[in-house]
Amino acid sequence: MTQINIGISKKGRKAITEALKVLLADTYTLYLQTHNFHWNVTGPRFRELHLMFEEQYNELWLAVDDIAERIRTLDEPAPGTYKAFAKLTNIKDTEGYPSAEEMIDLLTVGNEQVVKTCRKVLKVASEEDDESTLSLASDRMGVHEKAAWMLRALNK
Template identity: 40%
Template sequence: MTQPAIELSPDARKEIAEALNQSVAETAVTTMLAQNFHWNVTGMAFGELHRLFQEIYEDHFQAQDDLAERIRALNEHAEGKLAGMLARSKVEEHDGHQSDREMVDILMKAQETIAATLGGLGELAANHGDTLTEDLAIERGRTHEKFAWMLRAHLG
């Protein structure tokens, strides 16, 4: 049965918010990673990758807000410090000195990481009857799997 966020136990809200903060952190780091690669990509596929990287960071920027607002709807604190996000994230920063192929591989793996994190969030939310968070996690997970597929296609 679906429970409004206000009816979830305090422990459930905290646990779900923690998983949401993990998702926000990984999404934020990947947003900057995609923007960094957008600025610095070179090579024969420049135009296509430049556009794809921009599509990714623009999507992810909005996603950060959607995920963080869900945390606030649970009446929990959304992590807003970059240092905190970097420390929490399983996705690592890169300096943009990679080849176009390396950039694609790094972003593909970041998409897979976020999709897995969101899968765990969805299961956690479902176990607590929080279908709104579960739905958000499923929707975002689908998006990240699609981006992973699009990036994988560039690698052949």
């Protein structure tokens, strides 16, 4: 097999993929949290939140694949275990079964964290002129900013 030659140095690809691995871990952790809350939400807003959380976890599930495939495209292995994600993620695990309002707050914070992680990816990708990763991170950032806004609006 020929060596990768896409105009980004090996060192540059490594820096980008290290940032993307954190984005992957944050996204997967948020996916798990959102799916958990979808299953376990209760209360008078059950249907509304159950459906909203389902929309969000389905979107996150697709994003996980896009991020992992970008890492592979840059010729690095993508993490794929709970242990690896737990080590990399910035999102705290949830204990027990929070109230619906707490779920909304936790998912808001989780989405905002992914936005911050995207900003770090953007910085590294920009330094390496990696337009594909810039596009991916920018798109992800927009999705999570909108999700956080919608979640915040529920608890006002």
